[in-house]
Amino acid sequence: MKISGVDIRPGNILEFEGGIWKVAKIQHTQPGKGGAYMQVEMKNLIDGRKTNTRFRSADTVEKVRLDTKDFQFLFEDGDKLVFMDTENYEQIMLDADLVGDARAFLTDGMDVTLEMYDERPISVDLPEQVEATIVEADAVVKGQTASSSYKPAVLENGVRVMVPPHIGSGTRIVVDVYSREYVKKVD
Template identity: 30%
Template sequence: MASSNDLKNGMVLKIEGQLWAVIEFQHVKPGKGPAFVRTKLRSVISGKVVDKTFNAGAKIETANVDRRDMQYLYNDGSGYVFMDASDFDQLSVPAEVVGDVANFLLENQNATVALHEGSALYVELPPSVVLEITYTEPGLQGDRSTGGSKPATLETGYQIQVPLFIENNTRVKVDTRTGDYLGRVND
């Protein structure tokens, strides 16, 4: 148990049987009336964001979430298998938990897996990853000045929008949160 005065960003709370991560919080002391804490919480399971207010000093149940750096090994058909680099234990994470992260996940890539009571809650990648374009239509001469975009397929099979000058086998940086093209990578 913790007090509402102990809240920090990233802390995971257990409210009404569900896990919620604190995105932001603000202690408010109005001129009239008692102090309170205004928070923005994100559901760990669904990703839904809600605003919640707690009285100052109110007791809140915290959840023990273990965040481990793991290496993605392979997809076995029923889930994604990750290996803990410290003790080489393997963990199969269901596809529903991995979610959209799978669009940017390559074998032997490092990721952070959050565990609560032995079960995986979510998988996090760095804010951006470098992937190779496996297929895109060629850009036409003269199209380059328009600033338009075209679809391109990444090596993971996911499709993003890229500028017209990008060609096949080009390595690009992609934002893992939005799926946006961030730029070319020159090796």
């Protein structure tokens, strides 16, 4: 499906210059002279290269639809991750790079979605939010009771997040996997 250069949005998968690219960031610019354009930061899903490209409204680009398939994460084997197809129980090994920074949140048995292009896995999507236990949290500073104040905490997987002052060590919280932000306390 062809779309205009100014209709590109973050998360879109594009076919561009012979590769498959995922849009990371966009910035719409309307200079004083000339036409408006979209500055697009993209990452190649096959080889990991990044690029910044300008698309004008007259430019068209092919938007790609990826097939998705449900898998379950089994275990880590060095820099490889082993997943099992939930339909036929076949196992596949993928590079940890396909998960990116969200790798810290992968746990044994976690259900994930693999995005496939021509039957080849090109990215792994974890659930948006996961539960985690805080193993270390700074003490509350007296007088710092404003609702907008947060303190650093370390989760069981080693990830640092900012949490409200009333959250202490040993508390289970819900964390946004991709922004690494505190969402809520688990009841």
